[in-house]
Amino acid sequence: MLDGSLTGRRSNFWTRYGGEDMFVIDASVYVSRLRREEAQHAESARLLEAVAARRAPVLCPEILLPEVAAALARGLDDLDFAYRAAAHLRTLPGHRFIAVDRVLSGLAGRLAAERRLRGCDAIYAALAQREGVPLVTWDEQQRNRAAPVVEALAPSEALAALEQEWTSSAQP
Numbered sequence: 001m002l003d004g005s006l007t008g009r010r011s012n013f014w015t016r017y018g019g020e021d022m023f024v025i026d027a028s029v030y031v032s033r034l035r036r037e038e039a040q041h042a043e044s045a046r047l048l049e050a051v052a053a054r055r056a057p058v059l060c061p062e063i064l065l066p067e068v069a070a071a072l073a074r075g076l077d078d079l080d081f082a083y084r085a086a087a088h089l090r091t092l093p094g095h096r097f098i099a100v101d102r103v104l105s106g107l108a109g110r111l112a113a114e115r116r117l118r119g120c121d122a123i124y125a126a127l128a129q130r131e132g133v134p135l136v137t138w139d140e141q142q143r144n145r146a147a148p149v150v151e152a153l154a155p156s157e158a159l160a161a162l163e164q165e166w167t168s169s170a171q172p
Contacts, residue, residue: 026137
């Protein structure tokens with residue numbers, strides 16, 4: 001388990017993972033980026049733009065695509081937009097889609113039971129835990145329940161850490 005202070009968890013946040021800015025981003029961030037009426041839309045957009053500018057790799061479980069499509073189709077009642085948005089995710093630079101295989105699903109099942117996570121939330125947490133990278137999500141329950149086993153951050157925290165890392169790496 002990581003130390004309990006948020007400041008301590010942020011120190012050297014990105015370089016701690018082998019020097020590569022890699023993490024798992026939950027569907028909640030992509031959905032809020034795509035729905036302008038969402039309260040977190042602007043912050044999600046800033047984080048995803050920063051990730052793209054830095055060319056940071058993002059690990060995505062394959063379930064990201066149906067989760068985003070379902071949320072957009074239900075929320076906006078626009079099937080065409082939901083289809084196009086989900087398909088577009090596959091084309092995002094740096095996004096690596098990971099199959100939910102027997103090993104990952106077994107780890108997710110254990111985390112779902114032990115941490116009382118919803119099924120899909122457990123898959124994101126399991127991928128982050130397995131790869132030793134942070135999980136970024138707007139879902140407060142997912143962050144709180146996954147926190148003992150993985151570094152779980154709100155997008156605002158991840159963006160602040162990324163900007164802090166950029167600032168410190170730009171200084172001589």
